[in-house]
Amino acid sequence: MKTPTLTKPSLISYPANTIKRGERALRCSPFQLRLFTTMINSSVDLKDITLERGLEKKYTLKSITENRVENELMWLIKVGILRREVDGQGITDSFRLTPLGRMIIGNWEKDFGNIPSPTWKDYLFNFLSYYLNWK
Incomplete structure (x- = not known):
């Protein structure tokens, strides 16, 4: 029986507006970097x-x-930062980072050591995206 070989995962490229929207949603969220760095390795x-x-x-x-936490997490799912964990029974109440989320958080952890503070423009555009599905 042949043993499967592990291959390095391919890098996913994202459109610039997808990355910007994800970064903005993270900056405007009420969560700290520690939550997301934990989600890199476990749910x-x-x-x-x-x-x-x-x-x-x-x-x-x-x-x-x-x-409120669930609403904020669901928004981060919608913009592609998080995903819900699934087990044999179905969807759970646990969350993990997506590849997009890992990329953004990894860059911020390396460059800043925290989540950059949002500007008033970030709050405005995040609001428009959230409530009006504006991109």
Whole structure:
């Protein structure tokens, strides 16, 4: 029986506007870099991000309700930064970074050591993208 050989994953190229929208959504999110660097290697459960647990793990700067966390995570899924984990039973409450998310977070971790602060323009364009599906 032949053993499968591991190949290096191919690099995915993304359109510039996809990268910009993902970066903007991350900058405007209420989450800290530690959450996303954790998601590079393992999935993170929704309950670990909410309320006091999110503060304890340094995933957030303030206590955030489960509903708001889920809405923010779903937005990051929509812009291509995150994906929901799936097990044998179906979709779970755990999240991981997509290749796009790993690329952006990896660059920021290397260049800045944190998520850059959003500008008022970032908030405006993120709002337009979120509510009006504007790109």
